[in-house]
Amino acid sequence: MSKNEQQYLDLAQKVLNEGALKGDRTGTGTHSLFGTQMRFDLQEGFPLLTTKKVYFGLIKSELLWFLRGDNNIRFLLQHNNHIWDEWAFKNWVESDQYTGPDMTNFGHRAIEDPEFAATYKIQKDIFVDKILNDDDFMATFGYVGDVYGKLWRNWETTSLNADEGTIDQVSRLVHDIKTTPDSRRLILTAWNAETTPQAPLPSCHVLSQFYVADGKLSVQLYQRSGDFFLGVPFNIASYSLLLHMVAAQTGYEVGDFVHTIGDAHIYNNHVDQITEQLSRPMHQLPKIWLNPEVKSLFDYTMDDIKILDYESEPAIKAPVAV
Ligand SMILES: Nc1nc(=O)c2c([nH]1)NC[C@@H]1CN(c3ccc(C(=O)N[C@@H](CCC(=O)O)C(=O)O)cc3)CN21
Ligand SMILES: O=c1ccn([C@H]2C[C@H](O)[C@@H](COP(=O)(O)O)O2)c(=O)[nH]1
DSSP: HHHHHHHHHHHHHHHHHHHHOOOOTTTTEEEEEEEEEEEEEEEOOOOOSSSSOOOOOHHHHHHHHHHTTOOOOOHHHHOOOOOTHHHHHHHHTTSTTOOOOOTTTHHHHHHHHHHHHHHHHHHHHHHHHHHHHHHHHHHHHSSSSSSSSHHHHHOOSSSSSTTTTTTTTHHHHHHHHOOOOSSSSOOEEEEOOOTTTGGSOOSSSEEEEEEETTTEEEEEEEEEETTTTTTTHHHHHHHHHHHHHHHHHHHHHHHEEEEEEEEEEEGGGGGGHHHHHHHSOOOOOOEEEETOOHHHHTTGGGGGGEEESSSOOOOOOOOOOO
């Protein structure tokens, strides 16, 4: 039995039992708890959940996308990763250039109305095709704003570092971990008070802090909002992978991933799915392999990262709240 996975299941049960019934931006409704924490000891195994299948390829390509400093979904689409489509799609259908059928409130309508779902799918496919093949269209509508990748690698500045024009927080972080491992300032922030609130979806994993002790590197994430069934399993695996990669590049063993969530919620239309998940047996956690030949955090490709011995229960489908 995995202590790491048990923490996720216990907290899911607690959100269901004790969570407040709370409305939310998407109009779906949630069970919500405020201020939760899980601690994953990465020496125990890689915390990719086994009580449902979690698609590690999507997690890898999303993290490589962040590390490129990219905030345009074309890279994700090139890797057949569609988890950010809806938020870029909004850029297009809410713009003057969109002349197709009305897409107001497409997230809900696609769940509730099969006829609309078919119309939506056609428009979504057109959108994906144009992002992949039309450079101007991609530059205008493919972005997801001042979030993650952009802020991690290319934080725009006016007065500070005027020569550079941008700040590369990730390179600084790796440098600081190597040169001042005892530092209490090993921070990566993805919230720019000026620009992030205008993004199609303002960053959810807002701030992380790295920490070195006893030859091990740990990280704590503050996530302001956590979709416990769909998003959180991705976030756990993503930060655990980031920690493995940064540890490999700075010469440390991996320690703990501490996951603090502000509003931890289960959407009303995920209750059956998570209840099903809670009834399932666990498998042993998998292991992660990183290509030891890679000499920079920014040089990893999809093939340099592999999950080994991943056995899981089958996937469980659920609609994403837009
Ligand atoms: N409501 C909501 N929840 C999220 O978790 C979330 C957002 N919105 N918006 C931005 C990103 C996108 N993320 C997502 C979006 C979708 C899935 C999802 O549907 N996962 C499915 C597999 C999807 C597939 O195969 O393409 C899963 O079963 O895990 C996961 C994370 C995390 N974020
Ligand atoms: O990495 C992520 C990104 C998003 N989410 C979830 C959390 C919420 O359910 C929505 C965002 O909606 P807000 O109204 O902006 O909080 O997306 C996640 O869990 N993980």
